Amino acid sequence: MKYFGKNTWVYLDGEFVKADSTVIDLFGQSLHYGYSAIEGIRAYNTHNGTRLFRAEQHYDRLRHSCKQTGIAFPWETDLLVDKTYQLLEKNNLRSAYVRPLVTTGHNMYLTPASDSSIVITAWEWGPFLGTDLIRTTLSPFERPNPKSVPVDAKISGHYVASIMATTEATKRGFDEAILLDSNGYVAQASSNNLFIEKDTVLYTPSLGHIFPGITRQTVLEIAKIFNIEVMEKQISTEELKAADSAFLTGTATGIVGIAGVDDTTFPEEWGDTLGATMQRAYKNLTLEKENYEVII
Structure with a gap:
């Protein structure tokens, strides 16, 4: 490009x-x-x-x-x-x-x-990860330890780990990598925040080891308006793979749905998920449209 x-x-x-x-x-x-x-x-x-x-x-x-x-x-x-x-x-x-x-x-x-x-x-740059559902994999690379560098700062050097994680994932046929934190919990993708849905509740890794994305914060705000429950917590790899659906958020990416992680495919049809609802609402917000949908 x-x-x-x-x-x-x-x-x-x-x-x-x-x-x-x-x-x-x-x-x-x-x-x-x-x-x-x-x-x-x-x-x-x-x-x-x-x-x-x-x-x-x-x-x-x-x-x-x-x-x-x-x-x-x-x-x-x-x-x-x-x-x-x-x-x-x-x-x-x-x-x-x-x-x-x-x-x-x-x-x-x-x-x-x-x-x-x-x-x-x-x-000019389209959505970073495209618009289709993506396949992800758990990466052997970890997020930086917050005791070594400030993880809430967007520093160029941080992206060396992101490049290595993405390169390793694509070599194995996946679209994106999911990195763990230094304690073994799910953190985020190479340059995007992660949300999972389970039993009509959204979960996202809590602050501390992740980058506090502005799109992530926007999703939290939209969820509050729509009365969607969101829990910020430490998420295990078992909880990730047991999710009904999942999606990534980021400025370059927007909101993109995840088809699955490694050999696990999420069971919920994307169009029926809370992630799809967030995707539509976020698009309306960025385009300054006023026809916010009603969740039934």
């Missing part, structure tokens, strides 16, 4: 520049150590025009990620949101994925660099 061309603009440290004119800092900590923070934001083509979904929350979380790891973040959220809309307009994008990235400067010591840089890119 090609993410930019000769006419693609990016926002870099206060200016709009052509993507192919940017350079890499060969002595930066981000390149050598993965010491950088990222975000992912979706822009949707709604009947009210192009809309960034919860952009303020994403940029506030980017600030939090930098604060958690000692990366300087001098930019104001309102400015970044405004520049993101300008970037979409300059690239003639109505529906897009937006990637803000904060990198760090020259420093080969294992201490924070004093300066940082922000770049915002955007490109």
